[in-house]
Amino acid sequence: MSSVNLRHSVRAIILDEDNRILLCRFAIPEPAGTVVWATPGGGIEPGETPLAALSRELLEEIGLAVPADPPHVWHQEVVAPGYAEGYDGVINDYFLVRAAAFTPRGTLSDDQLAAEHISGMQWWHPHEIASCAGADLFSPRDLATPLTALITAGVPAVPIRLGL
Incomplete structure (x- = not known):
């Protein structure tokens, strides 16, 4: 039996003083328009x-320094061909970072961000995510x-396992 080649990644749930989350807009080439x-x-x-x-990653993408020991709050494993280029899927470990609202600007140039398929960044309230209509997707x-649960209940004792 062949082994599954998963990309190990880390991600930050950055919440500002109004419990808005900072999200990156990824324009995925395939299927076109995603x-x-x-x-x-x-x-x-x-x-x-x-x-x-x-x-x-946070310095490169958004220009934010990470606190010494941010809590590990979510764990996600997605086995899906094409989900991560060159891999059979991804393992994402999410860490909670609290920060005052800021305008994201990392060390990467716009061209470098575009090469990573990042075409914008935006602060979102959980209710805006829940009510978002249209073709845009969220990950997870x-x-x-889970974002509303994290804000309401606080940091879990062990990381919450997420689905796709």
């Missing part, structure tokens, strides 16, 4: 710890549900 709003973050490089990867798909 837009997915997802938390900032990305792949863990060989030899890198999850927190080092999170720090690097039911983001408003």
Whole structure:
């Protein structure tokens, strides 16, 4: 039996003082026209710890320094061909970062962000995510549900397992 090649990634749930979450707009090339709003973050490089990867990704994408020990709140495993380019799927570990609202601007240029399919960033209230109509998707798909639970109940004792 062949092994499944999953991309290990870290992502940040960045909540501001109004419990808005910062999401990146990913314009996915296939199928053409697909837009997915997802938390900032990305792949863990060989030899890198999850927190080092999170720090690097957040500085690159949005210009935010990560606190020393952000709580690990969600865990997601998605096995789906095509979900992560060159992989059979992805493992996402999500960390909670509280920050005052800011205008995201990382060290990556607009061209570098575009190469990562990032075409914008926006602060969202959970109710805006829940009521969003149209073709845009969220990752995870039911983001408003675990996000509302996180805001209401606080940091879980162990990371919550998420679906697609």
